[in-house]
Amino acid sequence: xxxxxxxxxxxxxxxxxxxxxxxxxxxxxxxxxxxxxxxxxxxxxxxxxxxxxxxxxxxxxxxxxxxxxxxxxxxxxxxxxxxxxxxxxxxxxxxxxxxxxxxxxxxxxxxxxxxxxxxxxxxxxxxxxxxxxxxxxxxxxxxxxxxxxxxxxxxxxxxxxxxxxxxxxxxxxxxxxxxxxxxxxxxxxxxxxxxxxxxxxxxxxxxxxxxxxxxxxxxxxxxxxxxxxxxxxxxxxxxxxxxxxxxxxxxxxxxxxxxxxxxxxxxxxxxxxxxxxxxxxxxxxxxxxxxxxxxxxxxxxxxxxxxxxx
Amino acid sequence: xxxxxxxxxxxxxxxxxxxxxxxxxxxxxxxxxxxxxxxxxxxxxxxxxxxxxxxxxxxxxxxxxxxxxxxxxxxxxxxxxxxxxxxxxxxxxxxxxxxxxxxxxxxxxxxxxxxxxxxxxxxxxxxxxxxxxxxxxxxxxxxxxxxxxxxxxxxxxxxxxxxxxxxxxxxxxxxxxxxxxxxxxxxxxxxxxxxxxxxxxxxxxxxxxxxxxxxxxxxxxxxxxxxxxxxxxxxxxxxxxxxxxxxxxxxxxxxxxxxxxxxxxxxxxxxxxxxxxxxxxxxxxxxxxxxxxxxxxxxxxxxxxxxxxx
Numbered sequence: 001x002x003x004x005x006x007x008x009x010x011x012x013x014x015x016x017x018x019x020x021x022x023x024x025x026x027x028x029x030x031x032x033x034x035x036x037x038x039x040x041x042x043x044x045x046x047x048x049x050x051x052x053x054x055x056x057x058x059x060x061x062x063x064x065x066x067x068x069x070x071x072x073x074x075x076x077x078x079x080x081x082x083x084x085x086x087x088x089x090x091x092x093x094x095x096x097x098x099x100x101x102x103x104x105x106x107x108x109x110x111x112x113x114x115x116x117x118x119x120x121x122x123x124x125x126x127x128x129x130x131x132x133x134x135x136x137x138x139x140x141x142x143x144x145x146x147x148x149x150x151x152x153x154x155x156x157x158x159x160x161x162x163x164x165x166x167x168x169x170x171x172x173x174x175x176x177x178x179x180x181x182x183x184x185x186x187x188x189x190x191x192x193x194x195x196x197x198x199x200x201x202x203x204x205x206x207x208x209x210x211x212x213x214x215x216x217x218x219x220x221x222x223x224x225x226x227x228x229x230x231x232x233x234x235x236x237x238x239x240x241x242x243x244x245x246x247x248x249x250x251x252x253x254x255x256x257x258x259x260x261x262x263x264x265x266x267x268x269x270x271x272x273x274x275x276x277x278x279x280x281x282x283x284x285x286x287x288x289x290x291x292x293x294x295x296x297x298x299x300x301x302x303x304x305x306x307x308x309x310x
Numbered sequence: 311x312x313x314x315x316x317x318x319x320x321x322x323x324x325x326x327x328x329x330x331x332x333x334x335x336x337x338x339x340x341x342x343x344x345x346x347x348x349x350x351x352x353x354x355x356x357x358x359x360x361x362x363x364x365x366x367x368x369x370x371x372x373x374x375x376x377x378x379x380x381x382x383x384x385x386x387x388x389x390x391x392x393x394x395x396x397x398x399x400x401x402x403x404x405x406x407x408x409x410x411x412x413x414x415x416x417x418x419x420x421x422x423x424x425x426x427x428x429x430x431x432x433x434x435x436x437x438x439x440x441x442x443x444x445x446x447x448x449x450x451x452x453x454x455x456x457x458x459x460x461x462x463x464x465x466x467x468x469x470x471x472x473x474x475x476x477x478x479x480x481x482x483x484x485x486x487x488x489x490x491x492x493x494x495x496x497x498x499x500x501x502x503x504x505x506x507x508x509x510x511x512x513x514x515x516x517x518x519x520x521x522x523x524x525x526x527x528x529x530x531x532x533x534x535x536x537x538x539x540x541x542x543x544x545x546x547x548x549x550x551x552x553x554x555x556x557x558x559x560x561x562x563x564x565x566x567x568x569x570x571x572x573x574x575x576x577x578x579x580x581x582x583x584x585x586x587x588x589x590x591x592x593x594x595x596x597x598x599x600x601x602x603x604x605x606x607x608x609x610x611x612x613x614x615x616x617x618x619x620x
Contacts, residue, residue: 086536086568092402092506093427113505114535117403118428120385120504196430197423198402205513205538227424228396230513230541237545260396 001179002273004290005033007050009060010168011220011265011284021059022285027296029053030287043174043182044082050172051101051184058140062170063098066138066188068147071195074138077202078104083181083210088114092202094121096132101186150192169201171218173269181216181271183208199223205233214239221264228260245270249278311581313347313484314598317360319370320476321529321573323590329606332369336595337604339363344597353482354392357492361411364478365494368450372478375450376496378457379503384448386496387509388414393489393518400425400510406442411494460500479526481577489524491516507531513541522547529572536568554584561588
């Protein structure tokens with residue numbers, strides 16, 4: 001079975017000055033995730049590693065580099081899911097955690113629950129000895145500046161999302177050589193969001209879903225729209241009906257555009273190693289690694305290919 | 311066939327004297343929802359009215375009568391969804407609110423978000439002038455007794471959970487063919503602080519889409535999440551299955567794939583409805599064409615005429 005890792009760095013109108021940084025970032029994260037598979041790691045290990053890499057990169061809105069909410073605070077959402085068991089873990093509105101995806105994995109592996117929120121999620125992090133960082137460590141000077149500009153929430157989230165200033169969710173999907181699929185998604189949400197706002201990223205079937213019998217998906221874009229159509233689960237239902245990963249993604253994204261006027265992007269793998277990276281936003285940074293090749297892109301229809309560095 | 315409302319008071323099993331009172335409770339809630347519909351009200355108004363009644367009834371695990379978390383506190387989840395627009399509102403791990411279902415509706419109507427959690431949800435309630443209530447007013451002696459019992463190291467809260475009627479919910483179709491769903495819960499007995507179950511997650515605790523139907527779910531929340539039960543039922547209906555067949559096959563799948571038991575109420579836009587469960591009991595009631603239908607045990611289906619409003 002061919003092992004594959006696909007990552008995204010968010011679907012939005014990425015400004016030109018960030019274009020190189022986001023493409024370099026997703027390429028590095030995809031390679032990082034793939035190296036885990038090459039060392040015999042599982043799909044679950046690979047998506048966690050890839051997303052951690054993106055969380056640690058301040059270019060992306062997750063972990064370090066997250067956007068600020070209406071109070072100027074960082075509240076993070078993340079999910080991880082194992083397609084073998086449908087086991088899943090998620091955290092929403094958690095603070096001071098540099099790698100929420102790893103906390104989500106701990107929720108999956110160390111609690112009887114699937115989703116912990118807010119203070120409860122932080123108490124759990126403390127109980128397992130997970131390191132915390134001050135909020136300021138997670139915030140870039142650039143984000144603080146942007147937040148000041150957008151301080152008045154009257155602009156509304158949809159407008160903000162469509163503007164070039166928003167940035168978005170990261171995620172990864174993978175299939176390992178045993179045919180196990182997994183997904184992970186992590187985000188700081190929407191700039192100036194209300195305190196306690198939870199988007200799609202932490203919600204199973206919306207920000208991500210993984211099932212060995214159909215495939216794995218990680219979503220990005222306008223969170224509220226993704227929630228309304230349960231985007232990840234919708235794509236997999238098309239795949240269950242025999243459609244390809246790319247066709248299922250396009251169908252579901254078009255439906256989301258038509259039904260709730262939401263734009264977004266997705267990455268998908270099937271258990272047989274078929275993969276897709278599709279979006280209806282202006283741009284989405286993505287990268288995929290399989291066999292000896294690295295693919296990546298940013299613009300619609302773009303698909304560059306490189307031989308893997310050795 | 312229209313209008314119709316179907317409510318549930320949770321899946322599980324409980325002693326006969328409690329199940330008799332629970333039966334009365336769901337019947338009263340179904341009548342209240344039906345009165346709204348008969349008076350020309352929309353399906354959203356009807357499901358919120360029915361669920362509000364169940365939240366106010368201390369027999370049920372929602373609003374007053376909610377189970378307690380490990381620390382002895384009440385943290386509640388709720389969700390509403392409007393099938394016409396796919397608009398949705400939810401609150402997670404909210405405290406000191408008498409009617410979380412009404413707060414969910416405010417999230418849908420008054421914010422650009424879908425889900426607010428914990429302290430943020432409470433702040434929003436205050437900003438909307440929703441009165442905060444003392445936690446004591448939500449706690450029954452029965453809830454406190456069960457919390458104490460389950461603090462014992464050998465206790466099995468998940469098993470014990472099934473000993474009380476759980477989560478409450480309602481689905482409805484109004485005379486215009488608009489569908490809606492609402493679900494509300496105190497969650498699972500002795501849960502960790504901040505634990506969020508299926509209820510506020512779109513596609514898990516409920517879903518509504520005018521093109522297919524509406525679902526509200528109850529049962530083992532973590533299992534419901536893993537299979538996104540509400541959305542799964544509607545996928546089956548999209549493939550041409552009846553409300554009843556779709557509910558049964560999704561519940562059977564949940565049992566075989568993740569060993570979870572639960573129950574659902576389902577309607578399609580034409581007014582066909584189903585109340586199905588894989589647990590030992592689920593108390594449910596439906597009102598349609600001036601007849602009240604209700605039951606608690608598998609195969610039980612009683613009817614009475616709705617002649618005079620009660």
